[in-house]
Amino acid sequence: MNPNYYSDIAWTLNLILIAVVFVLVAAGLLVAFAVNAASRRRLEGEASLKNLLQDVKGQDTHTLDQRFSELDKQATTEQWIEVVNEHETIIPEEVWPHLQRHLSSSARMAEIERLAGQPGNKWRRIEAMKCIGTLQTPSALGILEKSLSDKDQDVVYFGMLALARVRSAEAARILLDVLKRGVFSGQKIVSLLETFPPECLPEVYQALQDCDTPAAFWLLKLLSKFPIENAHQILEKYSSDPSADVRAAACECLGRSGYGESRETALKCLRACLRDDVWYVRLQAVRGLSRICGTACLPQLAALMAVERSTLVQESIKNVVIGDKEGVLATIETCLDADSQMIKEWHVNALVDSNSVVTVLSQCLSGEPREQERALRILAKLIRSKVHFGLKETLDQFQSESRKRILGIIADTDRELAARLEPQTSGGL
Amino acid sequence: METFNHYFFETAFLFFLGYYLVLAVYYLFLGMVGALVNYKREREAAGEDYVALAASSFTIPVSIILPARNEEAWIADSLQCLLNLNYPEFEIIVVDDCSTDRTMDILKAKLDLEPVHNPYVDHFNAGKIKGLYKSRKHPQVTVLSEEGGKKKAGAVNAGLNLARYKYVCVVDADTILQPDALMKVMAHVQKAPEKIIGVGSYFGLLNGFEIKEGRVVKKSFLRSPLVAYQDLEYLRSFIGNRIAWDRWNAMPNIAGGFGVWRRDILFELGGYDTEASCEDCELTFRAHEYIAEHPEKDYRIMMLPYVVGWTEAPASIGALIRQRNRWHRVTIETTRKFLHMLFNPRFGNFAFLTMPYFFFYEVLGLFFEVGAWAVTIAGFLSGIFNLKLLFGLLVFMNLVQSVVSLLPLVAFQREQKAFSPAEFLYLSALSLVEFFFYRWIILIARVTGTIDYFRGIRVYDAVPRYKSIPSQPQTC
Missing domain, CATH: 1.25.40 (Serine Threonine Protein Phosphatase 5, Tetratricopeptide repeat)
Structure with a gap:
């Protein structure tokens, strides 16, 4: 066959490619123009909303509700979702609780909750999930808990982030359940739980009663960020756990919990951990002891010094001495x-x-x-x-x-x- | 004889056409996957709670290693951009790799250094050190002065010896990072730190940008065609290919300009290879071997599309050819070293998706390209191919090149919204004629690079710096 036969094929392919090039350039230009226009529109919208909200500052609840209702008629559901999700930069602090209350009881909420609960456009759903988490509506927990069982990891992840915005004991329980199931990084979950109020601590203690080693480790790390009370029994149990990571984390918590009734138990456990085989358990025990009783623990630490091989533990003891x-x-x-x-x-x-x-x-x-x-x-x-x-x-x-x-x-x-x-x-x- | 000629040229023609069609389909496939991944990553970034991440004490701290050799023009700005980073906890380890210019003087003036005598243990054959300093002004900064001789890999290894945190971020001294660079990348790591062992992200070119105190204050992408073509090339490489490879955990290179690695894995790997000419690519390939050896861990190497920073590109044809010559040499060296991974099922997607690209396009592609041109021209001169076919092929190759550039450009524009309409039009227009200008420069660099590689040349040609050198050491 004459190779020149292929020139027709080449030119046919070329025509297709020229069409593709044309479409791509047009799409890119359209995006470039649309982006400019959208960002201009968005800035204008934000500015007018800010002005409006500045005007209503200091007015009574009835007037505020009226103004919000007017606003509600003008804005779309997507716009409301955006406003709520970025309320920290758009809405004055003193107006936000009123808007939160108004939106939570408005008909608009049903639409937002529908979006948050239904599969379809994943990213639209995620925005709506964040919105109901921020507004802390009564049905938010149910919708968000359901999202944690979704097949899509993005939905699960952003469901957790939305739950973290609720910051209630029930939300903590749900997140702790995810941690115990091990479906997501423990580090991420405890970083979310860290922002919860101390009133949620009983949920953490409850979770610690029955969990596997990775979950116990992260729960103890989380506990160490809070003022710990009446947890000596559970901490005593974990201070002799087979996992060195868990023992070290327990020592960290014991050092923070050794007050009142817990003091004697904490001291007993920490002294026992000074003889642990693993250096970082001994390190946390030294830190824990010094936190509870300062330099009064130095005689015990001096005994440890006689046999200690880890330079990090030695340094830690030295810091106790120097710190006094x-x-x-x-x-x-x-x-x-x-x-x-x-x-x-x-x-x-x-x-x-x-x-x-x-x-x-x-x-x-x-x-x-x-x-x-x-x-x-x-x-x-x-x-x-x-x-x-x-x-x-x-x-x-x-x-x-x-x-x-x-x-x-x-x-x-x-x-x-x-x-x-x-x-x-x-x-x- | 005439029949033989026809037969030969037709066979050769079909062979090369087949090669180009496979390559075009491969590129277009990667471009489309890259666009989808890019979209997903942008949505993830839009939904991420960076404020909570910045406030959390569980956010993973990072050791940043900044190797510098004769970087007097850049060191003050690159250090300042690290100090400007919006991230809760990090340390900076600057490794002065035996600079002979004023790099160390600038560091001393900027940081108010004092010598310290902390213990230093060399785990990686990083070379001898001359001194260790801490900054009085910025306690999170340590400066290590090295005797040198172990290339950039040695300097990074020296920094690794001092790194304290679980993740290390290696940056080049001519890279200006965005303040949110680390936050955006580490937000992904935080989701699965037990799996993610390495992460890279996109960084663009800063030629012509205005930089003040480590921050890019004015950008313009309407720059010389030589630099603009490199913009397109970076987009093709990062947004087109690497992000698509990431979809299948087959990303071959966390670039030296910005890369985050898990420190314990680097220890397991023995750090950067001081013998390799291309330490970043070599390490990523080696990390893929490591991943294959530990299938139960489900380790991942990620590439993200976020603009984490900007780096300087060669601004003259000579400098560009020298740089690409080296890149080509190191590509051949790395591919050759890891050739056992090609089509080896033990290495999973990397063996079937990335290695063939490196072997058949990056290494052998040059021979295909030169062969295709030789056959086409010879066929035309001997009257076997007519003008219509010749032009048809030329236009075809050019259009494929354009589409391959335009796909990531449009995807990037859609998600990152980086370019103004004029800038986008300029880059699009350039992509339409890339085949007639830029591609030849790269071809020359590849030819000379291949020759130099087989001649045993392994030298590192320092890329000239175009930034003006500060007359006085700056302080902050």
């Missing part, structure tokens, strides 16, 4: 008497990190008599412990006269060390 501005020197003095060289070293580290070496040296020279006595004692222990890093650098900060006097005090305990420190410091090291 008043008691840091007393704690360190006690620990410098410890038998373990590691504990001594670690506490000297805390002394350096808390910038307390300067305080000790200054107080050795000119503190109040009791302070001076303690400072001299700490310095002597520091020198005898043979763990005196930080001393050399700190001495550099003192004027030569003061430095000489400090070196004299050091020489009283360890003449050799004082001699070693002198040329280095005077040499400006």
Whole structure:
């Protein structure tokens, strides 16, 4: 066959493609013009609505209802949905409750609820779902709960977002049920529940009674964001859960719940978790203990220090020591008497990190008599412990006269060390 | 003899026509799927509650890594745009990759740096570091000064060594991010953090834009045809192809300009490959291997259509050819390295949808294209093809090219509403004649890139920066 036969086919294809090009360019241009016109119209609409709503500010309920009814006649359902969904930027704060009440009881609501409940245009439905969630209408919960069983993941997701706008105990229960079913990311669901009022907490406790490991983890993470009361029994149960993640999350909650009746249980569980095999459980236990009893837990933490291998847990304990501005020197003095060289070293580290070496040296020279006595004692222990890093650098900060006097005090305990420190410091090291 | 000639030319003609038809159908299919996905993503973004996301303490924090090598022209603006990000919790790790210009001076002046002696453990063969600094002005910023020699991959790996958060975002130093970039992308991650291991999103070209303190304050897309053609090319690549591939979890490249990765997965993968010429593409391919090795996890690599930022494009033909030469070399290198994935059912859609594109179009396409031209011209000169066929083919190839460009352009315009009518008309008009101008520049770059690859050339040609260099280090 002659290849030129194909030229007819090529030109036929070309005609089709030219038509496609024409349609695409026309569509694109139409969109470009339509976008401009729509955004202009939208801005004008928004401005006139804002003006109107500004006018009605401060008027009585009857007048407001009248104005809203007039507005209702002018606007379409889609426009109302848009206004409600973006009410924070469009509607003045003091007018919003009145509009919310008016819309919830108006005939328009039935239309919006119909849109929110029926399959069809998915994205229109989602907008309507958000709208009824924002308005918190009586039937919103039923419609939104139904949407969570939809086959379409987008409908489920936006159903959750709409439910989060309701912020009631019942809405929390529904969302917690989704969390327990594991159909959506736990992280996402708890981020929605985080915005709910503390009155919804009983629902969380209830959910924690019977749930699997991932759900328990996220529920405990959620709980840690709230003031927790009377949950010690359930937290005690989870503090010995087989999952380390759950135990760590339970410790986090215990640290926040250890007040009143719960205190003893919380302390018992947290002390037990200090011996956990997993480092981040011990970390949360340290944080929890220090949150409940501050530096009073330091003796237990010091015992942990003797065996702790995780630098993060060590740092966490150090933060507890350093965080106690008043008691840091007393704690360190006690620990410098410890038998373990590691504990001594670690506490000297805390002394350096808390910038307390300067305080000790200054107080050795000119503190109040009791302070001076303690400072001299700490310095002597520091020198005898043979763990005196930080001393050399700190001495550099003192004027030569003061430095000489400090070196004299050091020489009283360890003449050799004082001699070693002198040329280095005077040499400006 | 004449019969043989006819037979040969007809067979060759049908072979190449078949190739182009398959390619056109493939492109049009991707373009249409891309348009649908684009529509869906835009609706999702419209419905998302970003205010709640910004306020939540459960929003996943992100470590942003900004590698910079001789970026004195851009570093102040790119850093400022990161500081401007609307996101609840993030840290910024700037890695100065042994710059010899004023990059480090600008960083010092802008951030008020102080040296710190935090522990630094090199997990990825990132190379030696010269210093570690924290910003006094912005506590969330750390600067790491590297000795260099391990390319961009080494610098990103060094940043990875310091990253604290579960997700890392790698950005280029010449990329200006939109303030909502991270929020829009992480909103998707937040839906399924246990599955999403990598996310990319669209970024456009900023040549000719006005930038003030890390923000794009004035845009114009009525720019030189060379840059405008690159606009079309980015749209084809991101909105046309990558977003469609994403539909089947077969997206091959999270671009280096902006990409979010799950840090634990990067650790599992051993970080970026410092030996590879194209670290971003190589990593994405490797991540697909990893996905195939863990089918039970249902991991995903996503591509989103949101405009997350803007980057600088080559503004001269020479610079463009150099850049595309390198891109072509790295494409061949990456395809060759992962050729075992081609049509291998173990790698799922990636093996049947993306790998064939890379192998038959990106690598072998050049030979098909040159072969098609040679046959067509030889057939015409020997009188076997008539003028009508020759023109018919030319117009056909041009129209296919136009439709392939116009589809994502219209989809992008519909959803992102980025262009004014004049800008859209300008880009459309250019797409109608792309075949006669821009395509040849790219063809030259591909030919030279192929030759250079087989000559063993693996150098990285730095793209010249067109932005004026600030005379004084800026402070913020």
